[in-house]
Amino acid sequence: MPKVSTSVAAKAVTNVRTEVKLTPSVRKALLKAGESWEVNNRLSTEAEKAKDKAKAEVDAVMSAAGEFKALEEGIEVGRYKMKYSSGDRTFYDDDKLRKYLTPAQMEACKTTVPTKGSVRISAGKE
Numbered sequence: 001m002p003k004v005s006t007s008v009a010a011k012a013v014t015n016v017r018t019e020v021k022l023t024p025s026v027r028k029a030l031l032k033a034g035e036s037w038e039v040n041n042r043l044s045t046e047a048e049k050a051k052d053k054a055k056a057e058v059d060a061v062m063s064a065a066g067e068f069k070a071l072e073e074g075i076e077v078g079r080y081k082m083k084y085s086s087g088d089r090t091f092y093d094d095d096k097l098r099k100y101l102t103p104a105q106m107e108a109c110k111t112t113v114p115t116k117g118s119v120r121i122s123a124g125k126e
Contacts, residue, residue, distance in 0.1 A: 038123045058082055 022030070062071040062084075074083035097106060 034123070041123070059084065 058071070059068075062068050062075075067075075068084070071082060071084045072086075074081065076082075094106070097109075101109075
């Protein structure tokens, strides 16, 4: 039977923790999956840093050559396509819309799209 412990903080936040007895094989499999995730997360972080460095290099080289406008329009070098993206995006500001729409109209504008569920893993300190 799982043990449930509840604690209430000053802000009335309730935390529920369920303890589950794991068989040694299940525990071992979960630890192995966690270790694999941790290694791959570190490699992924290092790869992202390397990719960011390469992108900055492309930006610097094209700017130094006076060809930044071409990079904004998109270039092709060998088998690589490169293009500068400004990072601007357009979206509706809910706070501004609330001034002009009723709550029912706001709700009517919402759309829920099913997405693939995922498992979140984080590595704590040993």
